[in-house]
Amino acid sequence: MSRLHLAPAALFACALSSLSTAQTPPATPPAPAEPGKAPAAAAAPASAPAAGNSGNRLDRVEVSSGPTANSRRRNSTASKIVIEREDLEKYGDVVLGDVLRRLPGVTLGGRPGRGGDIRMRGMAGTRITIDDESPPPGFAVEDLPPDQIERIEIYRAPTAATGTRSNAGTINIVLREPLQKSNHEVRVGLGWDRNEPQFDASWTRNLKGGGPNGDEFVGAISTNAAVRRFFNNVDSGNRITDTETGQVVEQNTQLGTSENQNTSVNGNGRLRWKYSDTLSFNVNPFFVFSQNEGSNQFNSEGTRFRDVHGDNDARNHSLRLSLSADYRPKMGESFTVRMGAGTSKNTRNSQRRDTMSIGGVTTERLQQDHNAVEEDQASLSGRWNLKTAQEHQWVSGLETERSQRTQVADTLVNGAPLPGLARFGNTLSTRNERFAAFTQDEWSPNKQWALYAGIRYERIATTAAASGALPETRNVSQVTSPLFHILWKPEAFPKDQVRLGLTRSYRPPNLNNLVARPVINTTYPEGPNYQTHADRAGNPDLKPELSTNVDLSLEHWLPTGGIISGTAFWKDINNLSRNQVMLETVSWDTAQRWVSRPRNMGTARMMGLEFEFKARMDELWEDAPAELQMMLLRFNAAVFKNKVQGFPGNSNRVGDQPRGSFNLGLDHRWKAWGLNFGSGFNMNYVPATREQVTETLRRDITARRQFDAYLSWSSGAVRDGINWRLSMANLMPRDAEDRSEGISINSVTQHEYLTESWSRNKTFRVISLRADMRF
Template structure:
């Protein structure tokens, strides 16, 4: 089967040979060409198969391929080379090129990360093996601060079971002993708006007989960005009985956002003795942003007597915000004997976010709304872990984790200088606490060279308490989950290049604080009187239970002679107590009219499944007689297909929220020589098909397909030691607008008529160009 896959792939790309041969001069067989990835860089192959020499690598540590290949649990590893390749300024853009990973937001600008098509809440985010601190957003962490990324398709006891879709573990920068300093400067433009980024890393090493008593790395980076967006949204209400349009409004305008950020982290290790070492890991993130928008909402709506009433709103908005996130981790590692390690870690952090916004409406209604939000949270964590590797090829790991956080949230809303009467009863301040305790044990055993077995169990208890505020009583929610986990890796003796993986796991998703708090958030487009399903208010549900998922993963990997891979994997998740926001018409305390309100609720459940296929290989691994100019070209292709069914909702489109039908990536990276200079170049095409989701019996949402084409060109100037590496990157080279729409059917309690409400928006995307200079000295 693997030979057939390789042959088909070679056939698909062989048509590129004539074009590439014309653009790239032939390389002599002795030419030194740098590797374009971990899967490339052997000596050029001879023309005959029998004379081909496989690459031999000498490395001081594990590579991305070895980490992936030797792990019993299925995972993908992204090293620094892949992080640097396209010059991305958003971490989500790096992950988007992996099989089964999609992101939200406009193409070219990053966004929330979704594994296997599921919403961001299904994906667990870790930083250095720990859950991300409060207020942490992956899209705000620049790739320059990251050493590598590990993507787990199924949970393990040590990494945690709050990972129905999977886990992304972000490892921050580690010391680079080959150079003391790393500097990077990036200048770019996004629709003509200037962008600037910089990063600096200082590698440290001193003390002791071998000069390695103290080893560390300190990194900092910052950026200034301006981003333009269009506003193009529409709303229409139709009486289904008469076919008459009773309301139609279009909002057309623009917005501009400006932001400044400064981030930093350090990893400092003190080797006290051969058996004891201490580690200090500080982290900080500071940001400030402001924005302005202007749009004209124009249309009409019918009065009760059927007369047509013009609708005109001239809306201007201003906003600003500040955020700081500080964290310090202290850890100690003690190795009393060979193979045994004791680790203890203490973490302390704080997060504060302040935002203000003003919305002015003129036209046939005068209205000013002022919103102020302050979130202040501190967090303390303590964890301990014991691991033992025995002579019988057992690797035991047992650990205990505890975490406590406190949050204070203040929210004020004024309309024309006065508090909304309906919101007074809820108060403006809310305190909450979160306590988490987890215990786990796992054993990874390799009884033979062909078999590796992993078995583990993890218990986790989370208690969330929100204080009484106004008329809201104290909210207390407790979730407890025990997760058995099993992974199996088989390397068939008759096929030494092949591997088979099987995982049986139980994972879960706990409700977050905003889902639990019942305090409402009023829709700004229709802040008073009747609203519509597609413009619903939002409120929480303190009675939510955690989602529980039973999962099966099956994967096959075929490793090519010089590090390439052809793999396929399938998964099934059976989810119970699915949390989903449902829109219902309610009699509310904050308005005299009935309002449509979106609240998270536990449904019966859902089942999701999918298939992911990946090829990552050099051309001469796929095509034995590839021309010399194509042999070192790296091909990347992955395809993912997803499907899901939410129980209790009829129809073919009763899918999980935000889940597309799949994703596709195709890219080529190549190293070539011209004018006596070594160049690197490549491109990647990403495609996510259109999706339709039946959210409730009467509400449906659609999104158009997303296409993104990225390209880069890299070269070096100066000497190898003191030269500058340049990289020109173009994200979203061929901009294409995206759109989304919603429609729902509701019955008017006064007239008894059914009404169809439709809303849709068109979002422009823009080409993002950047030039980066990379120095090491």
């Protein structure tokens, strides 16, 4: 009789590790695997038939000596998750954020199926690096397709070498590695997003040659081009009610559409020249060219706007070149020097033409905005690695980085500049300098324990000077971060391990938050405005957030690579930075205006639980039918709770952090009609969130639900023929709604009004068909 084995926690380690299979055991059982190492191959049965027996055929087996995603994760002292190429390609995602959304605790801010800002543990400020370096200026995650990525390393807890500049976590993107068994990789994709066409194509050229072994020069060059069109609805509005009489003073509803087209070309290279057995050089170019054009039009039902039409276009050019040298004078010791330089130029032009009706007077209004940002970046770093016979792994290094940025911004209303913004000038120059020094040691005294201790010092100085009458501003932050990690593998439970991390991290102020030029709300561009329609501006006195972190993880590894893990984390954040809306006397208007600025608001406490389950069916059900044995089950869930000090009520959350996330998925492979098939689905759910923005302003965000599925097939092995993949994202579209409600005071009459605003965003099915081949 078949038996179903459930493994809800690591306490079942002994039972799971001793499960017997229903098949006949080999004559010589395999030796038990050591923790963190691959199991030894089973010896061939003594009664194996002769090789010449024509009734038997040996399938080709490929063995890779490189580390796997599981081994990278399992052997890391600090808590991290690794996503390999197989997982990147599985769902055929064209946006990197959609790959990460299926991981525990990761949420996105955009419309389903289109990516968005990435938030680990629901927190803003997740740090993104490319090959352990800062990305080129102006880089956006949406500009890098998954086709050009080898793997993604997600660090939940910081280390001295990876950096401490994020309280949420760090995502390191490793670009394509050379593939030795084929020279070319070609991928073509065609998709539909609400019947709008999407097209992308990529090509990777793998290089190898020179030397007696043909490996003196190894490299990979990848390029990608894409054209995508998007349709969005415009459905928003606001209502103002007199709190004393209950009379609706003003109500506006905007209904319409917006369309835009994005065209992009990007590429990267990883080139390595082995000069000698001890010295090698690496060259890594990276570029992104993108252009976006769009328009929107809507009509307003109310008393303020009629026949609004807008046009915009944006262009982004980003280049980066990284050079490094690796010197290994002896076994276990290496020196690495890396230099990098990058440049970018971003321009954006927009115009909005509308008819306004204020106090019974109808006027035409044309607002034109021009924004151009040029930035140059240079970096230099050095690192020394030493592995001793006493199982110590020392890493020490220095990092320097400097960037120069110039921003030109012009706003014209009916052809004339706004007088109130004149004092800010139209040109803003900023200089950012960063220096870091770190050292860390990983020590494995035995097979059961791994200990990590590190310290990192970082200093960031930002200087800004405007062309107007404003004085030069300077912001300097310095942080020293001690870090400790412990990994314990109980001898009695070889499949289990426990991680504990005690760290300090920080989130430096964003450059735009420090020196942002005021942006005037277009709904109420003149006179009094409301909390729900505030202007935006920067704060040069902003301080970095400092976070003390505790991470505790329990992991149980199943025989063929499945995992059951649970993580609890706690963060105590000082100098919490959050956009706060306040009534101010401003220079750009005669009336007082509500202005949203980032401000340090004291402290916040955050905690959460993350659970992950991933297992093949044959790990759970020992007598599973052959056609179900390779089926992979996936489940993860996260729950977040936080409290901002100084705010009343139960909804005083850290900005935009959801209450949690949930993923359920299944992947399966099978053969039929001489083809190899793969299929799967994933369901993602993020519950509704309520946030107390100020004492009198509340924000509500509806729940997000997304269902994805894929079907893949090929006529042979991965490198033979053409491999096809049909991907379907957001199969059951649901509208997303964002509402705000608060009490505003009219700065002229000092009268209180209830202000409400809302927006409803439609979401759409995204379907794509992709083909790839290697030759």
